[in-house]
Amino acid sequence: MVSFVEVSKTYPNNTQAVNSFSLTVAKGELVVLIGPSGCGKTTTLKMVNRLIQPTSGKIFINDVDTDAQDPVELRRQIGYVIQDISLFPHQTVARNIATVPLLKKWPDDKVRETVDRLLRMVDMDPDVFRNRYPSELSGGQQQRIGVLRALAADPEVMLMDEPFGALDPITRVQLQDELKNLQQKVNKTILFVTHDMDEALKIADRIVIMKDGQIVQAATPEDLLRQPANDFVRTFIGEERLIRKPDQVQAHEVMLRNPACLEAGKGLRQGLEAMREARVDSLLIIDKRRQFLGVVDVNTIQTHLKQNKTLQEIMVDWPTVGETDSVKTAVQLMVEQNVRFVPVVNNSGKLKGIITRARVVNFVLDYM
């Protein structure tokens, strides 16, 4: 378990990188820190293993104040993976993985055993890879070794700073899966930094969104998608990923943009022609400034066809919704007034689009 209590860091150049950061990461939890560049993610991480000393506040690991521990001993209890893969190029895969066990003076056979077991865990044959050098591995393999190196001494806590940032998308997804698997097998407490929202949503038990050194929201991926705390979180997550209820979606997001419409002064024959062309049985009637006036349906036109009338004279009133009204309002209107569609207008009454029943059904399907 890792607890941050009111942790702040101001660098000597007066940059306030982290500002009163409080968070408790439960044992076995994978927490992802995410936020724009420079929001203090790396700084937060490095304060845990004391590569950076907080200006104020405390960090506890299993209720022990990290300040009370020897930083070197502390670091050997914490796994650390950084973006630049940073394997030691002059050492073999086995020697790299064994870094911390050797620092801890484990007996040779235990070190060897651990190295082989870890390699097998990520499906890398120890006999093939043990004596390779990092330059003889692919990027994905190198990063796997980077993770194994951090796991080797079986630390309870792991810090991972954009570990998969430099990998191609396919390898990245593969490693995310492996990490998630690993996490379930070895039950580590993991603090993971990323820029990639998809990565965060995929692997996190909890996502911490940061801005200017502060936590904006900390929530499970599910809760984050359902209830983003504010506009910053919403844009950061990306509208397209949000899970929204019908009362959170606006009419203009769902409407058809080019409904069949005609100016009020036109004759009935022209109206009929327009309907045929658009293959619809109703026309939205507008004035010269595209203000919505009413609706004419095909039956009414047929009845009056012999008379020399304009559309305006036979059209009927029709309920409308504003473009920022919710889809829910539109559906309620359709049910209450028993209409098959509602025109969407802006706040000066101009026609912008149309919501039909088919449109609503499609929308619901999209979000199911």
Place this chain on the structure above:
Amino acid sequence: MNLAEFIFNNFGRIASRTGEHVVIALSALFLALLVAVPLGILLTRQEHLAKPVLGLGNIIMTIPSLALLAFMLPVLGIGNRPAIAALFLYALMPIMRNTYTGIKQVQPSLIEAARGMGLRDFQILYQLELPLAFSFILAGIRTTLVILIGWATLAAFIGGGGLGQLIWAGLTNINYNLILSGAIPAAGLALLADLLMGRLETILTPRGIRKTRVKEVKHAFNKD
């Protein structure tokens, strides 16, 4: 008497001069290593000293070699000692600079990873910085040794030994055989030193950081 006969007749003398020559050059090199490598390391830890110290070293390098030898005379008298001292001063600079650059070129992210995993400062130095700076340091030693072998011929001018004695004696007597019997082994020694140091570098550099990576192996086993 031709050169071959001359060398055959004077073989013992030439051999012992060659031995002295090697001793002079290697002593200077060895002493310089003892001082320059730690100094180079120190400079990476005390950045503000790097510029003035490396600058001073450069100034020493510009002093003409004979003049430097002459400066040593009043302090250390004549013989091998002032010669070794002068050559030592020359050797300091390239070794110190290469040690410094070698350590500075180690990627900061490697050092951060090492520190983050709990290596202490001296462990970072021994396990990471020095091994990764090794080829730089060795390259410095290699050029230095070749230069020292050349300049060690000057030792004779201030009463020291070495192959310079043969050349010096040959010059004063206008004896070409004598000159060549000093100059040829000196040139040979320099070539040999270069060759051996090159071999040494290949043997001591781990496969992972050799400049020519084994591309075929990489391709054949690339799973991802």
